[in-house]
Amino acid sequence: MNIHIKNGRLIDPKNRVDTQQDVYIVERRIVAIGKAPQDFIAEQVIEAEGLIVMPGLVDVAARLREPGYEYRATLESEMNAAVAGGVTSLACPPDTDPPLDEPGLVEMLKRRARALNQARVFPIGALTYGLKGLELTEMIELTEAGCKAFSQADAPLTDTRVLMRAMQYAATFGYRVWLRPQDSFLAKNGVAHDGEVASRLGLPPIPVVAETIALTTALQLARETGVSLHICRISSAAGVELLRAAKREGLTVTCDVSMNHVHLTEMDIGYFDSNCHLMPPLRSGRDRAALRAGLLDGTIDAICSNHSPVDDDAKLLPFAEAEAGATGLELLLPLVLKWAQQESVPLLDALARITISPAQLLGQKMGHLSVGAHADICIFDPLTAWKVEPAALKSQGKNTPFNGYEMQGRVRYTLLDGQTVYESQL
Amino acid sequence: MNNPQLNKHGELQHLLSTEGLPVHIMRDILDRAATFLDEADGREFKKVPLLHGKSVFNVFFENSTRTRTTFEIAAKKLSADAVNLNIGSSSTSKGETLLDTVDNLCAMHADMFVVRHSSSGAAHLIARHVAPDIHVINAGDGRHAHPTQALLDMYTIRHYKKEFHNLRVAIVGDILHSRVARSQIHALTTLGVPEVRVIAPKTLLPSHVEKLGVQVYHDMTQGLRDVDVVMTLRLQNERMQGALLPSAQEFFKYYGLTQERLALAKPDAIVMHPGPMNRGVEIDSSVADGPQAVILPQVTFGVAVRMAVMSTLAGNTK
Numbered sequence: 001m002n003i004h005i006k007n008g009r010l011i012d013p014k015n016r017v018d019t020q021q022d023v024y025i026v027e028r029r030i031v032a033i034g035k036a037p038q039d040f041i042a043e044q045v046i047e048a049e050g051l052i053v054m055p056g057l058v059d060v061a062a063r064l065r066e067p068g069y070e071y072r073a074t075l076e077s078e079m080n081a082a083v084a085g086g087v088t089s090l091a092c093p094p095d096t097d098p099p100l101d102e103p104g105l106v107e108m109l110k111r112r113a114r115a116l117n118q119a120r121v122f123p124i125g126a127l128t129y130g131l132k133g134l135e136l137t138e139m140i141e142l143t144e145a146g147c148k149a150f151s152q153a154d155a156p157l158t159d160t161r162v163l164m165r166a167m168q169y170a171a172t173f174g175y176r177v178w179l180r181p182q183d184s185f186l187a188k189n190g191v192a193h194d195g196e197v198a199s200r201l202g203l204p205p206i207p208v209v210a211e212t213i214a215l216t217t218a219l220q221l222a223r224e225t226g227v228s229l230h231i232c233r234i235s236s237a238a239g240v241e242l243l244r245a246a247k248r249e250g251l252t253v254t255c256d257v258s259m260n261h262v263h264l265t266e267m268d269i270g271y272f273d274s275n276c277h278l279m280p281p282l283r284s285g286r287d288r289a290a291l292r293a294g295l296l297d298g299t300i301d302a303i304c305s306n307h308s309p310v311d312d313d314a315k316l317l318p319f320a321e322a323e324a325g326a327t328g329l330e331l332l333l334p335l336v337l338k339w340a341q342q343e344s345v346p347l348l349d350a351l352a353r354i355t356i357s358p359a360q361l362l363g364q365k366m367g368h369l370s371v372g373a374h375a376d377i378c379i380f381d382p383l384t385a386w387k388v389e390p391a392a393l394k395s396q397g398k399n400t401p402f403n404g405y406e407m408q409g410r411v412r413y414t415l416l417d418g419q420t421v422y423e424s425q426l
Numbered sequence: 427m428n429n430p431q432l433n434k435h436g437e438l439q440h441l442l443s444t445e446g447l448p449v450h451i452m453r454d455i456l457d458r459a460a461t462f463l464d465e466a467d468g469r470e471f472k473k474v475p476l477l478h479g480k481s482v483f484n485v486f487f488e489n490s491t492r493t494r495t496t497f498e499i500a501a502k503k504l505s506a507d508a509v510n511l512n513i514g515s516s517s518t519s520k521g522e523t524l525l526d527t528v529d530n531l532c533a534m535h536a537d538m539f540v541v542r543h544s545s546s547g548a549a550h551l552i553a554r555h556v557a558p559d560i561h562v563i564n565a566g567d568g569r570h571a572h573p574t575q576a577l578l579d580m581y582t583i584r585h586y587k588k589e590f591h592n593l594r595v596a597i598v599g600d601i602l603h604s605r606v607a608r609s610q611i612h613a614l615t616t617l618g619v620p621e622v623r624v625i626a627p628k629t630l631l632p633s634h635v636e637k638l639g640v641q642v643y644h645d646m647t648q649g650l651r652d653v654d655v656v657m658t659l660r661l662q663n664e665r666m667q668g669a670l671l672p673s674a675q676e677f678f679k680y681y682g683l684t685q686e687r688l689a690l691a692k693p694d695a696i697v698m699h700p701g702p703m704n705r706g707v708e709i710d711s712s713v714a715d716g717p718q719a720v721i722l723p724q725v726t727f728g729v730a731v732r733m734a735v736m737s738t739l740a741g742n743t744k
Contacts, residue, residue: 199632200445202546202569202605207633271430272547316525316555318545320568 068097309397
């Protein structure tokens with residue numbers, strides 16, 4: 001279909017564009033920006049006056065819960081949530097049941113996702129079989145099936161020799177290794193940041209050194225093996241500092257942070273709010289400030305939703321027994337906008353963290369609005385104020401620590417490959 | 427954030443923790459407890475009809491003999507119907523969730539729940555869940571809180587020391603895993619004790635413990651000097667060896683309360699223990715049975731304090 005997006009404010013971080021310009025789409029691609037091409041006849045005009053037109057969001061961590069956890073969420077429900085949040089590409093961690101350690105599983109997931117035709121799904125393959133941390137997966141086969149990187153998700157990899165071998169093997173073929181740094185011995189049974197709140201509430205703690213020790217190990221092994229390393233969900237000030245130094249030194253390392261950690265701290269646990277039971281745990285105010293500083297100076301490349309829908313029964317338990325995780329796909333954009341407003345970050349820089357930067361982490365060409373690019377586009381109203389009401393979320397997971405928060409900025413249209421896959425009810 | 431223990435009139439709706447418990451409510455409970463004890467010797471309980479027709483469910487997801495029994499006696503002295511449930515051995519092992527169990531008990535017309543659970547925050551979860559006319563008393567949740575124990579300890583201290591504002595109190599032992607210690611610290615600081623000390627090796631102290639308003643000691647000789655009250659804690663069997671402590675013997679050697687160490691405290695210092703004691707681990711028998719120990723009176727006062735808590739709650743409705 002030929003689509004004319006008219007009178008919108010175009011923000012394209014990759015091309016450093018922030019100006020009022022029209023976008024012209026023919027079939028699946030953007031054919032012109034600014035001036036209509038000759039003979040262009042629009043079949044659909046999207047009136048975008050007062051709206052912001054940006055590349056579709058790229059989320060490097062969204063659990064879709066398939067296969068294995070369909071009672072928590074299904075591909076249908078979560079893809080609906082994705083496009084309602086303006087997310088057109090997402091990477092899903094391998095901690096499904098069974099884990100994404102077989103090419104057949106990855107192909108099935110890709111096929112199911114493609115059939116729904118809502119957002120592009122990029123599976124992250126398991127680094128070891130069953131995420132058990134013992135044997136390497138068939139990374140070549142998995143890559144051919146569609147995996148974009150290899151990860152242990154939140155599963156421990158305690159044997160450093162296996163980790164080193166995995167990195168060497170991945171480095172041989174230029175595959176990326178994604179790790180969430182957490183020493184499993186120091187974090188054992190832990191559910192909250194080892195700080196004032198956990199001490200007061202008597203919650204089993206996870207100290208910051210659990211992150212920095214694992215991170216130091218990962219960085220040292222990356223230096224040794226030359227692997228392209230991505231650090232997932234950094235949570236502490238000390239962790240940010242280690243990454244800053246590693247980047248300064250020229251190591252090939254990248255990093256993301258979850259939107260939860262950009263906004264919340266251990267204090268939000270209040271009286272045992274299990275919606276704030278997250279992995280990694282919410283840390284101190286000082287840590288949050290350092291994460292924000294890391295985003296500003298580029299130490300942290302991307303912000304992700306770390307979307308992890310959990311069913312109500314698994315949250316209606318005492319804090320430590322409740323399952324970790326929060327829904328997030330529909331809150332990623334407004335929370336990035338909120339952060340940008342609070343820290344006076346120009347939208348061009350803020351939106352880069354959820355478009356071009358994460359696309360590069362996945363080694364993909366999307367995340368921008370250049371002529372010739374696939375028309376994956378998010379159009380949102382920056383002035384619409386709304387309140388987070390779990391029941392109104394499209395995601396099957398209603399669990400969010402942002403329940404009742406006032407947000408500003410709401411998605412009006414989401415386009416995937418030149419097709420309108422979401423349009424909000426006014 | 428609303429204080430989950432108080433109703434909209436600022437009265438006690440549930441007793442979940444001594445943290446955030448207003449000082450006047452704490453003092454009222456102690457005063458009321460005194461009225462349940464015979465004035466002559468302070469040992470006999472009066473039977474009163476304050477909870478007549480009410481059902482008190484003692485729901486213990488974790489084993490306990492002493493605490494459950496004192497709650498049961500307290501409920502009966504208040505003329506309530508007391509029902510004891512040891513859930514640890516029934517429903518949850520069949521897969522029933524905590525709140526399903528609670529819903530079932532509510533359907534049996536419980537008026538008050540006394541809850542013990544191995545997970546921190548369990549009592550808060552139940553209090554949030556039940557109907558507004560039901561009261562919840564936390565009888566111990568994980569490492570978090572054991573408010574009635576702390577209140578009976580405060581009663582004991584007041585009984586022997588009369589005032590709080592001139593005291594120096596030391597808490598000795600496994601602070602890290604102790605809900606009793608956390609509740610004691612909040613109660614002592616709320617009641618105006620100017621100096622609360624904790625004494626333990628670093629492996630048995632939570633991080634940032636000083637933010638709770640205590641002074642940290644690792645050495646018994648320094649920590650016990652000139653204190654008015656020594657509160658010892660039970661060292662759980664499973665903590666006695668492994669990565670936290672090398673052995674019970676070594677713990678006793680450096681942190682056990684012996685006569686020699688107690689001599690460093692003030693001559694009229696009292697010694698407390700929440701029970702059950704490990705003689706020869708955290709406390710020497712000569713101290714436990716000695717003239718400064720007030721461990722058995724603590725148990726007696728515990729019944730009166732629990733009567734006071736239950737009757738206070740029953741008098742408050744949302």
